[in-house]
Amino acid sequence: MKKIYRIGVEATLEVIGGKWKPMILCYLGNGPIRTGELKRNLPKITSKMLTQQLRELESDQIISRKVYSQVPPKVEYALTEEGRTLRQLLVDMAEWGEHRVHERQAAGEEVELVHEEHDGYLNFAPITQDA
Amino acid sequence: MKKIYRIGVEATLEVIGGKWKPMILCYLGNGPIRTGELKRNLPKITSKMLTQQLRELESDQIISRKVYSQVPPKVEYALTEEGRTLRQLLVDMAEWGEHRVHERQAAGEEVELVHEEHDGYLNFAPITQDA
DNA sequence: CACAATTGTTTCCTTTTGGGCACTATAGCA
């Protein structure tokens, strides 16, 4: 079935719009990462959702999947070239969103941002914490 | 209920992530526009969805709603100051998405982009066409 | 033999999102 987007923005949203995709891309920004590491960093994600989101990003050619022939298994995910082109956009989106949250907080609204990105980096140290 | 975002990107996505919101913001980019005009430009939208998306954008303070005391009614929507801060971001997202679609097409995939944005403008002339 | 470690898959369910369609209100006009 032919995919039809009305405007470019929609094509972009389809790629990064999943519930866990921005978070996953954040961690991927720090370099290749194993499944289990991701899972530990995203305590509330289920196996199903994790692999589903990863599979979608992979078939969208945003990330690559490298399987090591070992037991127990070892699989590493990494940003592809195309995935890396998302970085600046994600950084900009993060900035806009952070700015917005701060304004809303200043206006007394009940909003909170758990992780903040720093220095134009989307990444953050892989601190494990529930969120 | 307190809204919690894990990272800035998620706060951004909540604002622009509705099915019709990017399109609506496109048209709004050309200046104030009446409900009926929007509807004519979005042939497939239902009244319900249109007002719902507009209400959300309004309560997010992205757009303003101006009611003229007339019969039949006249209501005009326009970008707020905060809404205007979205423009560059939307333009960037549009560019990334358009670029991506072109690449996929070059790779022989079944993808199509109905409207293209031009010259760094998110806007397009309000051509009526179904999509 | 039983079990741990790792990366998944499968089935079933709940929640969220979007859509269909009938209905409302009001003033002018034929």
Next chain:
DNA sequence: TGCTATAGTGCCCAAAAGGAAACAATTGTG
């Protein structure tokens, strides 16, 4: 009186997205 134009509401249903929990496969180790 009945019709038009405009901007909606309300109720119910369908589709999409997300989640819980059990199960699968493999090999080294106690």
